[in-house]
Amino acid sequence: MNPFPMLLADLRALRWTAPAIVLLVAIAIASGIAIGAQERALRQGSARAADDFDLIVGAPGSQTQLVMSTVYLQPDALPLLDGRILQALAQDERVAAFAPLGFGDVSRGYPVIGTTAAFAGRWGRIAPSEGRLFAAEGEAVIGADVNYRPGDTIAPSHGTAGSQGRHGEDSEEEHAHRHEGHGYTVVGRLPKLGSPWDRAILVPIESVWEIHGLGNGHASEAATSDAPFWHAGTTRTGTPPETIGRIGPPFDGKRVPGVPAIVIKPKSVAGAYALRAQYRQGGTMAFFPAEVLVSLYGALGDIRSILVVASAANTVLILLSVVLLLIAVNGLRRRRYATLRALGAPRSYVLLVTWLGAALLIATGCILGLGLGLAATHAVSGLVAARTGLALSPSVGIGELSQAAMLCLVGSVLAALPALASYRAPVLSGLRAD
Amino acid sequence: MPSSPLPDGHAATLVLDQLTLDRRDGDGRSFSILAIPALTLEPGTSLGVSGPSGSGKSSLLHLVAGLITPSAGRVSWGDTVVSALAEGERDRWRRRTIGFVFQDFHLVPELDVAANIALPASFSSWRLDAVDRRRALDLAEQMGLADPRRRAAVLSRGEQQRVAIARALFGKPALLLADEPTASLDAARSEAIGALLVEAATRCGASLICASHDAALLARMDRRLDLTPTPAKHAT
Ligand SMILES: Nc1ncnc2c1ncn2[C@@H]1O[C@H](COP(=O)(O)OP(=O)(O)OP(=O)(O)O)[C@@H](O)[C@H]1O
Ligand SMILES: [Mg+2]
Numbered sequence: 001m002n003p004f005p006m007l008l009a010d011l012r013a014l015r016w017t018a019p020a021i022v023l024l025v026a027i028a029i030a031s032g033i034a035i036g037a038q039e040r041a042l043r044q045g046s047a048r049a050a051d052d053f054d055l056i057v058g059a060p061g062s063q064t065q066l067v068m069s070t071v072y073l074q075p076d077a078l079p080l081l082d083g084r085i086l087q088a089l090a091q092d093e094r095v096a097a098f099a100p101l102g103f104g105d106v107s108r109g110y111p112v113i114g115t116t117a118a119f120a121g122r123w124g125r126i127a128p129s130e131g132r133l134f135a136a137e138g139e140a141v142i143g144a145d146v147n148y149r150p151g152d153t154i155a156p157s158h159g160t161a162g163s164q165g166r167h168g169e170d171s172e173e174e175h176a177h178r179h180e181g182h183g184y185t186v187v188g189r190l191p192k193l194g195s196p197w198d199r200a201i202l203v204p205i206e207s208v209w210e211i212h213g214l215g216n217g218h219a220s221e222a223a224t225s226d227a228p229f230w231h232a233g234t235t236r237t238g239t240p241p242e243t244i245g246r247i248g249p250p251f252d253g254k255r256v257p258g259v260p261a262i263v264i265k266p267k268s269v270a271g272a273y274a275l276r277a278q279y280r281q282g283g284t285m286a287f288f289p290a291e292v293l294v295s296l297y298g299a300l301g302d303i304r305s306i307l308v309v310a311s312a313a314n315t316v317l318i319l320l321s322v323v324l325l326l327i328a329v330n331g332l333r334r335r336r337y338a339t340l341r342a343l344g345a346p347r348s349y350v351l352l353v354t355w356l357g358a359a360l361l362i363a364t365g366c367i368l369g370l371g372l373g374l375a376a377t378h379a380v381s382g383l384v385a386a387r388t389g390l391a392l393s394p395s396v397g398i399g400e401l402s403q404a405a406m407l408c409l410v411g412s413v414l415a416a417l418p419a420l421a422s423y424r425a426p427v428l429s430g431l432r433a434d
Numbered sequence: 435m436p437s438s439p440l441p442d443g444h445a446a447t448l449v450l451d452q453l454t455l456d457r458r459d460g461d462g463r464s465f466s467i468l469a470i471p472a473l474t475l476e477p478g479t480s481l482g483v484s485g486p487s488g489s490g491k492s493s494l495l496h497l498v499a500g501l502i503t504p505s506a507g508r509v510s511w512g513d514t515v516v517s518a519l520a521e522g523e524r525d526r527w528r529r530r531t532i533g534f535v536f537q538d539f540h541l542v543p544e545l546d547v548a549a550n551i552a553l554p555a556s557f558s559s560w561r562l563d564a565v566d567r568r569r570a571l572d573l574a575e576q577m578g579l580a581d582p583r584r585r586a587a588v589l590s591r592g593e594q595q596r597v598a599i600a601r602a603l604f605g606k607p608a609l610l611l612a613d614e615p616t617a618s619l620d621a622a623r624s625e626a627i628g629a630l631l632v633e634a635a636t637r638c639g640a641s642l643i644c645a646s647h648d649a650a651l652l653a654r655m656d657r658r659l660d661l662t663p664t665p666a667k668h669a670t
Contacts, residue, residue, distance in 0.1 A: 001560070013544050341525065342536070343529075343553065345525070428496055431540070
C-alpha cells in the first residue's frame with residue numbers, strides 16, 4: 001500500500017490552506033516553547049550574575065532593590081551604611097574577604113563603581129584579559145563591554161538616579177554633572193562575565209570617596225592628601241605608582257566614609273549565617289542574594305505557569321480548530337475517498353491517506369514551531385542582553401522537546417478523528433455525494 | 435499486484451439470483467429500484483444494459499461491483515458469493531476482479547493522467563514498477579491521450595472519460611463494468627472507445643457489462659438486458 005500519491009494530491013488540493021495550517025500550529029507551539037526556554041535562560045543567567053555575591057550588607061531598605069543595584073547595577077539612590085562596619089569586618093574571623101561597593105558616578109553611561117581590586121578580580125576567580133587590575137587611586141579596570149581602551153582617561157560624572165545615558169555614548173546630562181578635574185586611567189579590562197558588570201568601570205573605592213570629598217578612609221590620609229590622585233591621569237599603565245597611598249582593606253582611617261553596600265565572602269556556611277544574623281540588627285540589613293532571587297524566581301515561575309497554561313490552552317484550541325477544518329475538508333472529499341474505495345482501495349488505505357495528511361500537517365507545524373520557538377527565544381535573549389548586559393544562553397531543553405512531542409502526539413491522535421470519519425463513510429453514498 | 439498473474443484474474447460466471455434492491459422514499463415507504471429474477475453471464479461474455487434514466491442501470495452495476503448489497507437475492511462470481519462477503523473481503527475481491535468506469539469518471543483532479551491511470555496500483559503495492567508505469571503510458575496512448583503529464587483537472591469531459599476507461603483497464607480486470615462509457619464522447623470517438631472496450635475485454639478474456647443509451651455501443655454487446663420498467667415493478 002502506498003498512500004503517498006494520494007496524500008500529495010490531497011495536500012495539493014488544500015493549496016495555501018496547508019501552509020497556513022502548518023504556520024498556525026507552529027506559532028502555537030513556538031509561543032509555549034519560547035516562554036519555557038526564556039524563563040529558564042533568564043533564571044540561569046541571573047543566577048550566574050549573582051555568583052560572587054555571597055552575602056550583601058546594606059542600610060535597611062528593600063532587599064530586592066539592593067540586589068538590583070549591586071548585582072544587576074540598576075541605578076538607584078541607596079542609603080549609606082556606616083563606614084565603621086568596614087573596620088569591624090576587617091577584624092572579623094568569619095570573613096574571608098569583603099568589598100565595599102560605591103555607586104553613583106557614570107561615564108558614557110557606564111556606571112563607575114568603587115570597590116577593591118580583590119572584588120574586581122572576583123576574589124581571584126578572574127584575571128584581566130588585558131592589562132591589570134587597578135593598584136592605585138586614579139586607576140580603573142573596565143568591564144569587557146565598555147568601549148574605553150586601556151590608557152584612556154575616564155572623566156566620571158555624578159549620576160542622576162534614573163537617567164542613565166545610553167551605554168558607550170557621551171551625553172549632555174553627563175557633561176553637565178562632570179566632576180571637574182578628576183580622571184581615571186584605564187589600566188586593564190576584565191574578561192566577559194555575562195552580567196551587567198561587563199558594562200561597569202571599576203575603580204578603587206577610595207577614589208570615589210575622595211571625588212566626593214570624603215577622604216580616603218585610610219590612616220595614611222594626611223600623608224598622601226597633597227598628592228591628589230586625579231593628577232594620576234599622567235601615570236603610565238603597567239607600572240603601579242609608588243607615590244600614591246595604599247588602597248583596599250583594611251580601611252583604618254579615623255573617619256571611614258559610608259558606602260551603600262558591602263559584599264562579603266564568608267569563610268564557612270556557618271559563618272555566613274552568623275554574619276547574616278549579626279548584620280540584620282543595629283541599623284543594617286544582611287542577606288544572601290540567592291534568597292531574593294529565589295523569591296523573584298517564585299514570582300517569575302508563577303507568571304510562567306500562567307503563560308504556559310494560557311499558551312497550552314491556545315495550542316489545544318488551534319489544534320482543535322485545525323482538526324475541525326480537516327473534518328470539514330474530508331466531508332467535502334467524501335466522493336473522492338468513496339471513489340478510491342470503489343476502485344478497490346481498502347478502508348485502511350483511506351484511513352492512512354487521511355490520517356497521514358492531517359498528522360503530517362500537524363507534525364510539520366510542531367517541528368517548525370520548535371525552530372520558531374528557539375529563534376524567538378534567541379531574539380528575546382538578545383534584547384535582554386542588549387538592555388541589561390545579562391548574557392542568556394537559551395536552549396531547548398527536555399521540557400520543551402517533550403512539550404512539542406506531546407502536542408505533536410495529541411495532534412496526531414486528534415488527526416485520527418477526520419480520518420475515522422472518512423473511514424466509516426459508506427462507499428456508495430459517498431459516490432453519489434457532491 | 436495488478437501486473438502479476440492473477441489466480442482469479444480470469445473471468446468466472448456471474449450469476450444474479452432473485453436480486454432485488456429496495457429503497458425508502460421520502461415518506462418512508464419502500465419502493466423497488468431493481469428486480470432481476472435470474473441472470474447468468476458466461477465468462478468472457480458482454481452484456482449491454484439499457485433502459486431510461488432512473489431505471490436502475492447504475493444501481494445494477496454498483497450491486498455487481500459489491501458497492502452496495504442487495505435487499506434480497508445474491509450476486510455470485512464463480513464460487514464467490516459477492517453479496518455475502520464482509521466489507522474488507524469485498525474490497526479485496528473488487529480490487530482483483532473489477533474494473534469500473536464511473537458515470538461521473540471520478541478522477542483525482544490533482545494527479546496527472548498517468549498517475550490517475552496507475553492509482554489502483556498504489557492500493558496494494560508500495561512502488562510502481564517499470565512494467566506498470568509502461569502499461570499506464572500505453573493505456574493513455576491507446577485512449578488517444580497525447581500528454582500523460584497533464585493534470586486531470588484541466589481535461590475535457592471526453593478526455594476524462596478516456597482516462598477513466600484506461601484506469602479501469604489498468605488492473606487487467608476479469609469483469610469490466612462501464613457506466614455509460616461513451617456518454618461524453620463525439621460520435622467518432624464513441625465508435626473507437628466502444629471498439630476498444632470490447633477489444634480490451636476480449637483480449638484479457640474479461641466479461642463486460644456496459645450500461646448505455648448508445649445504440650451503437652449496445653449493438654456491440656453479446657447480450658442485452660432492458661431495464662425499462664413494466665407497470666408491475668412499481669406495485670407495493
Ligand atoms: N440510496 C438511494 N435512495 C433512494 N433512491 C435511490 C438510491 N439510490 C438510487 N436511487 C434511485 O434509484 C433509481 C435508479 O437510479 P440509477 O442511478 O441506478 O439510474 P440509472 O438507470 O443509472 O439512470 P441514468 O441513466 O440517469 O444514469 C433512481 O430513481 C434513483 O433516484
Ligand atoms: Mg446511471
